[in-house]
Amino acid sequence: MSVEIRLLEMDDDDVAQWWQARSIGYLGAPTAEAHDLEYMREILDFSRTWGAFEDGRCVATYRSFDHEVTAPGGATVPSSAVSAVTVSPTHRRQGLLTRMIEPDLRRFKEAGNPVASLIAAEYPIYGRYGFGPAAWLTDFRIDAMRAMRPGPPPGPQDGGRVVLADAQRVRKEGPWLHERIRRKQHGFVTRPGGWWKKLTGSYQPTGGDWKEPYYALYLAADGTVDGMVAYTAVNAWNGGMPDGDLHVQDLLAYSPAAERALWHYLCSIDWVTRVHAPSRAPDDLLPLLVGDARAAVTTACVDHLWLRPLDVPAMLTARSYPAEGRLVLDVRDEAGLAQGRFLLEAGPDGASCAPTALAADLTLPAAALGGLYLGDESAVRLAALGRLDEERAGAAAAADTLLRASRRAWCPDIF
Incomplete structure (x- = not known):
């Protein structure tokens, strides 16, 4: 039976089929709820969302959308982002991705986009389509007790302070802070509104493991939000001693003072012995911001953002x-x-x-x-x-x- 590649339609059945195929590819929940379909309709550009259908069932997914990549020097470069690429296990090695991505890359080129971009889930796939790894990520595990030696860190020296915040304030302040940082940090990409909905729980995908985070902001002396962190924690004890793990969901800092203050804040929280900090820059300042640089151990360093010249x-x-x-x-x-x-x-x-x-x-x-x-x-x-x-x-x-x-x-x- 032949497989048809076509644009996704906006009706409930098509969106549900596409969501299910995408979710199966990402090992998520196999069945969509109403709020999942509503979110999909909100974020998808139906003129750039493709599915491979066989006998009425979606067996592969693909979408693209416009965003920007920050280049060295701070210029924002228009890019066509490739996302939601999945092929069901029953239809691997049949050329379905090629049939979707190659025509789309030609459309990107004709639309005047200088580059295409994607996050590569697997290394060997995208080189053959002209993409190369352009930015890497590092994950750290911090021994909080060791990081704070030889004693408690001094407070911020620029008159700033760390304050707790709620999800509503993060949804308001976070996009503005991210945009300020994006204008100077090469490799950053546009962060859509749906990203903030997931971080703050406004949208929780069916089958996901979202846990309400704690939020803290760094306020400069003039009250400007120069930093933000979202984190979750697991309270555990071992032999009468605290043995808790803190997991950073997102940490943004516009200034070195904000960055230092937020890491010191996280490592100083009572009952936390380990801080897990994924998705940091490969040359992140983190190890040198704490009292003992060896307390911040690199647990992974992997390719992340791939670019394709057009x-x-x-x-x-x-x-x-x-x-x-x-x-x-x-x-x-x-x-x-x-x-x-x-x-x-x-x-x-x-x-x-x-x-x-x-x-x-x-x-x-x-x-x-x-x-x-x-x-x-x-x-x-x-x-x-x-x-x-x-x-x-x-x-x-x-x-x-x-x-x-x-x-x-x-x-x-x-x-």
């Missing part, structure tokens, strides 16, 4: 560059979307990029350029791995001088 001149001229440089890139792309040879001339005052017939300095696949774009990957490393070719001696090192950023890219969100 319009090479547009994407390269959108970001900033720390030094003057000139580079000819020969971009190879089997899909033809980003194919071409381009001259990049860039410096602190701006950049230009245009097609050229000049000899290439580097030859690289589109996925490699996606990985280099946010300044997190090294062209020298990719050359050593055979993932790009250095056509001119020293070109990879020159590319690193031009493209690398002083801090690593960070995207804490899943979309």
Whole structure:
């Protein structure tokens, strides 16, 4: 029986079928409740939500939507985000994802998007579609008792303070704070309203394990909200001693003072012996903000945000560059979307990029350029791995001088 790829319709049966297929793919609840369908209708763009249907049943899901990715220097780059990619176990290896993503990437290109983006659940899948890992995440486990040695940390030195908050205030202040940080932190992406509904419990997916968090804000001396944390805790005792675990759901800080104060606050909570802090930047300040840096142990460091070049001149001229440089890139792309040879001339005052017939300095696949774009990957490393070719001696090192950023890219969100 043939499988039909088509846009999702807004009627209850279609949305329920799509939700169920997506949920099965993500090992969630197999049956949707009314509030799940209402939430889906709210967040989905039905002109960009696809399903694979066989005999009336949805067996694969796919959606895309517009958002922005912050590039080095703070410019926000329009991107088409790929999300909700699932294929039911009964229909694996039948090319269903290819039939959905390849036409959509062409639509992205025609719509003028410089890049496409996604969060890769599995590493081997998306390289063949031209995506490369552009930002990584680190998970920490903090020994709270050790972190606070040799004694209680001093309070904030800038006149700020940490205050408890409720979900209503977080829904009001959180989006504004995130937007301020997004404007300066490369790798950040637009955070839609549905994200805040999940964090604060306004929407709780059927079958989920949502637990009401505690919330705290960091207020600068003038009352500005410069930081926010949401966390849950498990109260446990062992041999008459506290043995509790605190789990950070989200921690945002606009200033180093806010970041320091919030970590000290979490590590100072009574009965907490371990703080679990996932989804942090790979070069997060956390270990050096506590009294004993070894108290913050890295438990995972994984690729997270992947980017796919679509319009090479547009994407390269959108970001900033720390030094003057000139580079000819020969971009190879089997899909033809980003194919071409381009001259990049860039410096602190701006950049230009245009097609050229000049000899290439580097030859690289589109996925490699996606990985280099946010300044997190090294062209020298990719050359050593055979993932790009250095056509001119020293070109990879020159590319690193031009493209690398002083801090690593960070995207804490899943979309």
